Amino acid sequence: TNLLEEYVLNDQGAVFQGSSDHIGAKVWNFAQFEEGVLEVCFSLLRKSLGYKVGPHMSNPVTMARAISAIVNSNDDDGVLVGNWSGDYDDGTSPTAWINSSDILLQYSRNKGEAVRYGQCWVFSAVVTTVCRAIGLPCKSVTCFDSAHDTDGSTTIDYVFTRNADGYLKRDRDRTDDSIWNFHVWNEVWMARKDLKNEYDGWQVIDATPQEISDDIFCCGPAPVAAIKTGNCKILYDLPFVFAEVNSDVIRWEYVNKLTWINMGSDTKRTGAKIFSKNPDGKPYTDSLTISRWQKSSPHDVTSDYKFPEGSREERRAVDNAAQASRVFRGKQTPNDVKIEMVEKDGMMVGEDFTIEFRLVNTSQKKREVSSLHLELYSKFYTGEIKSKIFFKPLPGLTLEGKKDKTFSVDVKSKDYLDKIAEQANMEVIISATVAKENNNKDNIVKVDNFRLRRADIEIKMPTSCKKGEELTAHLNFKNHLPVPMTKCVLYLGGAGFEKIEKIPQKDVPAKSDWKLSVKVKAKRVGLEQFSVTFDSQEVPDITGRAEVQVK
Known part of the structure; x- marks a missing residue:
């Protein structure tokens, strides 16, 4: 298939949502050829560039950056208002949209009044339409377990403190970083003459208003090839995009202002899968629900963004990004008792389900485990917690060398139904204290996200x-x-x-x-x-x- 048939001419497709284990495809009508859409796109670009017509309009870098700014309404009376609150009574729910032309033509009819409401996949779908309408090759890309690094450290820092009962609890007041179950952005194809053509090809742009770049809410173009190597000094917005796909998650225990204990890190959590639609130039015809046990039907572009997890090249890319950020990561002591989740197939909204996990002692010596507990929360796909579902203490135990033990916690529908958030996302936190030789102790924590399935029509x-x-x-x-x-x-x-x-x-x-x-x-x-x-x-x-x- 000629790739232009997909990335410029295809007006039908899909955006991917859900979680890395249970992916959902939302079919979308990009509608770049529908009557009136091209005129709206040209009007948008003129508005984004201050109605100044000139040679700069032939520069794809300038145009892509302008598109990423004008599709959100935050600075420049752009197209879409972002809303993640769950309250959409004065507009249209982001989940209701299935057609970019409805959004763009409403914006035009209302003389530039921003359309309410969008979330990341809606922003991405509209960007796809605008880019394809003007002939800029474009695709919508979904990153599962996408990190949101707020301080430029290229790490995601989770902070925990101990409560009066000695249990480790997530300190959300000290945790600004987050991991989105998924985030949808775009790639556009162009020459980067401003970078001496060393990074021609696919570039990330993102219209979802997350962080400010050059005093406005826009993002990119960031070369995918530079993201892969961690070259965060390249324009534009490389540190933020790199962190989305390949930052390390570091868990800290906060004792006081001068004492922060590094409890371990997870180098494989972020950017678990990065998918786009197969470039076949046709409508999306595959399954709407894709579990980890199925053969993957979307186009897997993870290897475009990162080397294999744990490889020497991947670690070098992370180190390159860390050097660019100049943020101290602290010393980590490896833990020899691990918490592993037992994965299950998709559980339906409205039904009871069970959370299972294992404690695994990787050492030869026995370990005493205490203060073991499980917390369950409902959350929005952006990582923001909606409601606490329950806190469940679990019995301590002695774990012999090279042994493991499996725990099961039942969750009833009545426990969560009145607390569930959009997308039916959940967060489970399991933590414990492990006693070792010479009065040494390890704090172990596991944070896991999952999504309850919805029925398909x-x-x-x-x-x-x-x-x-x-x-x-x-x-x-x-x-x-x-x-x-x-x-x-x-x-x-x-x-x-x-x-x-x-x-x-x-x-x-x-x-x-x-x-x-x-x-x-x-x-x-x-x-x-x-x-x-x-x-x-x-x-x-x-x-x-x-x-x-x-x-």
Whole structure:
């Protein structure tokens, strides 16, 4: 396939969400060829450049940086307002969008009033549309376990303190860094004449307003090749992007202002997987839910960003980035008792589930484990905690040399249903104190993120038709919740089908099947993608898709 057929001409695709173990694909209509979209894109670029027309508009670096700034509304009355609060009553929920043209044309109709609301995948999808519309090759890229480094250290620092009962607890007041379950940005293809063409090719740009660059909320272009080697002195915004994909996670115990104990680090946590759509020039036709046990259907670009974890080249890249940041990392003493999570297949929202983990003694000598406990939180995909679900102390034990012990903690749906956040993300923290020889002690901590699965919408409709023909699509999914789904709305889309407005739906009773039949009309010839999103107050963003060959 000619890559231009994907990265410039393809107006249908997908963005990836979820967690590194359970990935969800959200089908998207980029719609760069829809009537009125190109005009809006040109208007945006003129606005971003201060309405100054000149040779600078032929510079892809200038244009890409301008696009990353104007797609968010933070500084320049741009397109989208970011909102991660969960309250979208005065706008559209970020999970409801499935079409960039709806966003861009609303912005134009309202004479430049920012559209409410977007989150990272929405920003990325709109950037894809703008870039492809003006002929700048572009793809949407999702990084799972994406770090947000707030202090330029190129490390993610988790701080813990002891409570009155002697348990280690996450000190969120002293922890500014975070790890997003996923973050979606873009890559654009260009020559970097400003870098003497040493870093031509794919460049990261990011319109999600996270950190300020040159006094405005924008990011990039950052050469992917420079990210891989940790060359953080290259323009633009390399330290921040490098940290997203390859920073070390360091766990600290805060004792007092002068005493910080390094409890260990995780060098493999961030940038676990980096995916984009397969560049086949076609609509996305693979599974909407992808677990770690399935063959990966997205295009894996992780190796473009980083060398194999633990390799000499990867460690050298991290060291290069650390030298550029000039931040002291502290001395680490290796722990010989490890906490390992027992991975399970996707657990459904609304059902009971079990968390399992192992304590593994890697030494030859026995170890006394005390103050063992597990904390469970619901959180937003950005790493921000929504609610504490429970704190569970566990019995201490003696762990003989080279032995391990497995623990199971049951979680009932009633424990978490009223506390769950969008995307159904959870964070589990397990910690303990390990007694060693000569009165020495180790503090061990494991932080793990996972996501509860949502049902997919099954779509039954003809696989082929003639242009102008009306088709019936039969939709259904199961509500796994023990409570009704309320404030329900259905959104339908597809570049090859006549537009259908959102359709409000009745409440879906607990543990019941939802069914609906809708009529759609094909408007152009080709392999066309029909997509649906069902939003409710309890579980948003239930999706489905089907392909139709229009003749």
